[in-house]
Amino acid sequence: MKLTSRACLLFFVVAFLVPLSAEAAPKNVVVFFVDDMGWTDLGCTGSDFYETPNIDALAESGVRFTNGYAACTVCSPSRAALMTGQSPARLHVTDFIPGHPFVNTPLTMPRWTQVLEKQHLTLPELLKPRGYTCVHLGKWHLAHRDGYVTGREDSADPDFYPQAHGFDINIGGCEKGAPPSYFWPYGKGRSLEQRKDNTIFKTLPGGDLSDGEREGEYLTDRLAVEAVHLIDQFAARQQPFFMNFSFYNVHTPLMGRPDLVKKYEAKLRQNPQRRHSNVRYAAMVESVDEAVGRVVEKLQEHDLWDDTLVIFTSDNGGLKPVATDNAPLRQGKGGIYEGGVRVPLIIRLPGQGAAGAICHQPAITMDILPTIGEVLEIELPSAAAEVQDGLSLLPYLKDPQAPSVREDLFWHYPHYHSMGAQPYSAIRSGNWKLIEVFGQETLELYDLQGDLGENNNLVDARQEKATELHAKLVAWRNSVGAQMPTTNPLFDPEEATGVNRNGKIRKAAPIRE
Numbered sequence: 286m287k288l289t290s291r292a293c294l295l296f297f298v299v300a301f302l303v304p305l306s307a308e309a310a311p312k313n314v315v316v317f318f319v320d321d322m323g324w325t326d327l328g329c330t331g332s333d334f335y336e337t338p339n340i341d342a343l344a345e346s347g348v349r350f351t352n353g354y355a356a357c358t359v360c361s362p363s364r365a366a367l368m369t370g371q372s373p374a375r376l377h378v379t380d381f382i383p384g385h386p387f388v389n390t391p392l393t394m395p396r397w398t399q400v401l402e403k404q405h406l407t408l409p410e411l412l413k414p415r416g417y418t419c420v421h422l423g424k425w426h427l428a429h430r431d432g433y434v435t436g437r438e439d440s441a442d443p444d445f446y447p448q449a450h451g452f453d454i455n456i457g458g459c460e461k462g463a464p465p466s467y468f469w470p471y472g473k474g475r476s477l478e479q480r481k482d483n484t485i486f487k488t489l490p491g492g493d494l495s496d497g498e499r500e501g502e503y504l505t506d507r508l509a510v511e512a513v514h515l516i517d518q519f520a521a522r523q524q525p526f527f528m529n530f531s532f533y534n535v536h537t538p539l540m541g542r543p544d545l546v547k548k549y550e551a552k553l554r555q556n557p558q559r560r561h562s563n564v565r566y567a568a569m570v571e572s573v574d575e576a577v578g579r580v581v582e583k584l585q586e587h588d589l590w591d592d593t594l595v596i597f598t599s600d601n602g603g604l605k606p607v608a609t610d611n612a613p614l615r616q617g618k619g620g621i622y623e624g625g626v627r628v629p630l631i632i633r634l635p636g637q638g639a640a641g642a643i644c645h646q647p648a649i650t651m652d653i654l655p656t657i658g659e660v661l662e663i664e665l666p667s668a669a670a671e672v673q674d675g676l677s678l679l680p681y682l683k684d685p686q687a688p689s690v691r692e693d694l695f696w697h698y699p700h701y702h703s704m705g706a707q708p709y710s711a712i713r714s715g716n717w718k719l720i721e722v723f724g725q726e727t728l729e730l731y732d733l734q735g736d737l738g739e740n741n742n743l744v745d746a747r748q749e750k751a752t753e754l755h756a757k758l759v760a761w762r763n764s765v766g767a768q769m770p771t772t773n774p775l776f777d778p779e780e781a782t783g784v785n786r787n788g789k790i791r792k793a794a795p796i797r798e
Contacts, residue, residue: 382400469495
């Protein structure tokens, strides 16, 4: 076909106007989402006990964020935030599912949402129209209808499993937050039949990890095997894919592979005076690292490594003191301070991104969806864009020293937790952090630049700053429709079993998140 001169001119003008990326966008996305991993639980973030060579290598080939944050101090809200880019307060998914059934407390917790509702656009639903096959491996924990109200732990709603939110493949994702055992068939009981009957995976047709005979198999190893098999299939079909590798590790029960536990027992004997010293937890951390290494190796084998955006982070801070030590941060998972929400965050953007760089700008779970969207050059539908609480981190991936793209970060947890949290909201603005504790009607103000451990409350010395940040916090809560706790007129401090007279929890309930 011949082109006229006018048509040729139009063709070249249009071609000139269409922006061309200096480097092609990666075709694939892998998100490693670890459960309960603390801010210093990697070699590259300061641990001299836990060994994580594969994750450290990932950091050396990407950008490590020193101010990475989880959307919540517990897991289910952060998982909902990862999938949608919306804050837990906006989604009304504000506690782990099904939550602690505390009744006799000074404040009554709001009736919050116990599933990821289907009206919210999710990452796989964003990617599927572009031809992506989307796979979820591991923990889901967003499908436990009415568990809090009934106090039951069998209120699963499979209609809200990953397949209902755009995933083509679901291996291991159900309503549960942790397996009874990390060893096949991943259930409790003295006999094999009892353990099979009590596995958390029996409600997963096509994704039941308890099938077959796999005596001694470790759950994280099994998920890694499933992941690399899928990558083999995608590579053979030249199929772009999104893989949400959501570890059950390093959540309780603390069960490490025996060979790794022995390794860390020997290491601890060589130097018992270590900040990190839990050998079972250390073994679980290394199993995560091995799984990351196997996925990376498989991507490299198929020449997909430089065609894949890789993100590594955690759903909340480390469980202190049961599993790990988050020092210099205060508290941990289920607490109101930095130890509960500051987490590792590493992103590798091949071709366009910096390598081996450190970024000190704040980032949070909700940023992952818009980051993936911008990297893949996918525009969010207007309805989804209007409720986005995250911001793309692409500017930082290209230039880790780029100026901040946001003013504030917010958290809202209107619940009690057995690890120390009382209903609270918080804002980080620059290096300032303000915490509002409900029920006690108190404010706490910290300068994180000089007081990372949040030991020096400056609320009296800097009243103007506290007032300014509190006004921002209240305005934000109103803007997202945050649910608030209310005064409990039936509270009897003499009969309280969940909290003491000051509203602080004194009797720990089982940790199931």
